[in-house]
Amino acid sequence: MPLTDTPAAPTAFTRDPLWWRSAVIYQVYVRSFADSDGDGTGDLRGVRSRLGYLQELGVDALWFNPWYPSPLADGGYDVADYRGIHPAFGTLADAEELIAEAAARGIRTIIDVVPNHVSSEHRWFREALAAGPGSPERERFWFHPGKGPNGDEMPTNWVSNFQGDTWTRTTNPDGTPGEWYLHLFAPEQPDLNWNHPEVRAEHEDILRFWFDRGVAGVRIDSAGLLIKDPALPEVPAEPGPGEHPTEDRDEVHEVYRAWRRVADSYEGTRVLVGEVWVPDASRFAAYLRPDEMHTAFNFDFMTRPWRADELRASIDLMLAAHAPVGAPSTWVLSNHDVTRPVTRYGRDDSGFAFAKKRFGTPTDLELGTRRARAAALLAAALPGSLYVYQGDELGLPEVELPREVLEDPMHFRSGGVDPGRDGCRVPLPWRGTATPFGFSPDGVRPVASAAPAAPWLPQPAEWAALTVQAQEADPGSMLWLYRQALRIRKRERSLGDGPMTWMPSEPGVLAFSRGDDVVCVTNLGEEPIALPEHDRILLSSAPLVGGLLAHDSTAWLHRTA
Numbered sequence: 001m002p003l004t005d006t007p008a009a010p011t012a013f014t015r016d017p018l019w020w021r022s023a024v025i026y027q028v029y030v031r032s033f034a035d036s037d038g039d040g041t042g043d044l045r046g047v048r049s050r051l052g053y054l055q056e057l058g059v060d061a062l063w064f065n066p067w068y069p070s071p072l073a074d075g076g077y078d079v080a081d082y083r084g085i086h087p088a089f090g091t092l093a094d095a096e097e098l099i100a101e102a103a104a105r106g107i108r109t110i111i112d113v114v115p116n117h118v119s120s121e122h123r124w125f126r127e128a129l130a131a132g133p134g135s136p137e138r139e140r141f142w143f144h145p146g147k148g149p150n151g152d153e154m155p156t157n158w159v160s161n162f163q164g165d166t167w168t169r170t171t172n173p174d175g176t177p178g179e180w181y182l183h184l185f186a187p188e189q190p191d192l193n194w195n196h197p198e199v200r201a202e203h204e205d206i207l208r209f210w211f212d213r214g215v216a217g218v219r220i221d222s223a224g225l226l227i228k229d230p231a232l233p234e235v236p237a238e239p240g241p242g243e244h245p246t247e248d249r250d251e252v253h254e255v256y257r258a259w260r261r262v263a264d265s266y267e268g269t270r271v272l273v274g275e276v277w278v279p280d281a282s283r284f285a286a287y288l289r290p291d292e293m294h295t296a297f298n299f300d301f302m303t304r305p306w307r308a309d310e311l312r313a314s315i316d317l318m319l320a321a322h323a324p325v326g327a328p329s330t331w332v333l334s335n336h337d338v339t340r341p342v343t344r345y346g347r348d349d350s351g352f353a354f355a356k357k358r359f360g361t362p363t364d365l366e367l368g369t370r371r372a373r374a375a376a377l378l379a380a381a382l383p384g385s386l387y388v389y390q391g392d393e394l395g396l397p398e399v400e401l402p403r404e405v406l407e408d409p410m411h412f413r414s415g416g417v418d419p420g421r422d423g424c425r426v427p428l429p430w431r432g433t434a435t436p437f438g439f440s441p442d443g444v445r446p447v448a449s450a451a452p453a454a455p456w457l458p459q460p461a462e463w464a465a466l467t468v469q470a471q472e473a474d475p476g477s478m479l480w481l482y483r484q485a486l487r488i489r490k491r492e493r494s495l496g497d498g499p500m501t502w503m504p505s506e507p508g509v510l511a512f513s514r515g516d517d518v519v520c521v522t523n524l525g526e527e528p529i530a531l532p533e534h535d536r537i538l539l540s541s542a543p544l545v546g547g548l549l550a551h552d553s554t555a556w557l558h559r560t561a
Ligand code: GLC
Pocket: 074, 077, 114, 185, 221, 222, 275, 336, 337
């Protein structure tokens, strides 16, 4: 694609300093979005070639999952170099052009930063291994002698977020068993020691590196985990606030205050978006105090089952938690870690929990899709910003992949019981009737002698019906629903950031107004319901039946103020 003449990225930043409070942010899992060179792996030129699609969809910003050089032991959340681009995805120049081209279309770029851990291939970790026990190089990590007479017991019994152990023993240069190092995730992801000033300075410099390149914000991976209790106690049976040795410790806030100072030193608003899995809503909101992050993912709403009382309780809880800190909530239906909504909502147990994921869970995809449509309009009508994970706008289901193609450490570390997260990371279907469905260009061979490579994860044949091309031709498709919803959300000033007011409704129904003129009604009950007073219907997730809103559907209404 030729370079368009793009205005310098910073000009876009000065336009609307509060853009992030209402923004629709589209999550790009680069590896699975679009492949420009036929190697079966998505890449930055692939994204550049689809910017028109993203603009047409109506998104305000893109959040890219980690795009750095990485052994991909955890899909790129094992970063070997924070200032580069994975060679399969392209080059730093490609990233700069992508950021500029997106900005020229009014789309901002948010990148993923991974501060809790690095790849075991990162220079610092290799130096630490080589330098040996007691060296300054090891102080950037959590190296520790083992317990027991031979040091062959782990320093603690902390359990990994990927299940299993959190310590791996090293081998000394002379071949004898050495110290252990901490990894809250996979062994390929050693945890950094955030008490070390060089660790802090390095990450602030990484932020500057990307802000200098026009990035409008960062998504902060595993943001609540950075600080560990250096005394290495076991996890108490019922840890009180801030008492867990590795989660949500009070000292972590100082890190984000420093990051905010870096962000605020740039023109426009460079946003900090936290991945904060903290169950207590007020502890969660503490990350959003005015001198810390701007927003954080609202996972409470995402994990709730499809029930009116549950969703209403979540909305109330999260809005109340955000109110004192003045931050808007985010609304998230899925991401690259969780079961796709059309699948989740088509199951008997429609809530999400990592521990519950199993192969062969019965799923009614028709019901799930109907509910996912209703959920999309509900989420898009709630006050704050909205995240859309790539493929949700196509209603892609979770794919139950054959075991032999799975890559996710969550699968392997569960002893093969948990299918892992690959099923929501399958390459997108763009057009045509057979794999690769336009994900890779037709007939392009990565090297002259080779056959075109298959997508890195196999796409189901049924996705022929879910391609962008097929859905563009069908006004009843999920893609049309998303396009219309985002267009209306942008046009109606009452939507996005701002207040909401619950309206009286029967059990099983969620009804609220936004401003004076917009009403959102979701029917989670079984019987059709009458709509509140309105002068026109802006959009509905399912056709009305005799003027009534049927089960598992949402309508957006306009009323005269
Ligand atoms: C976050 C990411 C997830 C990754 C983990 C470790 O939860 O979303 O994909 O595996 O952090 O970096």
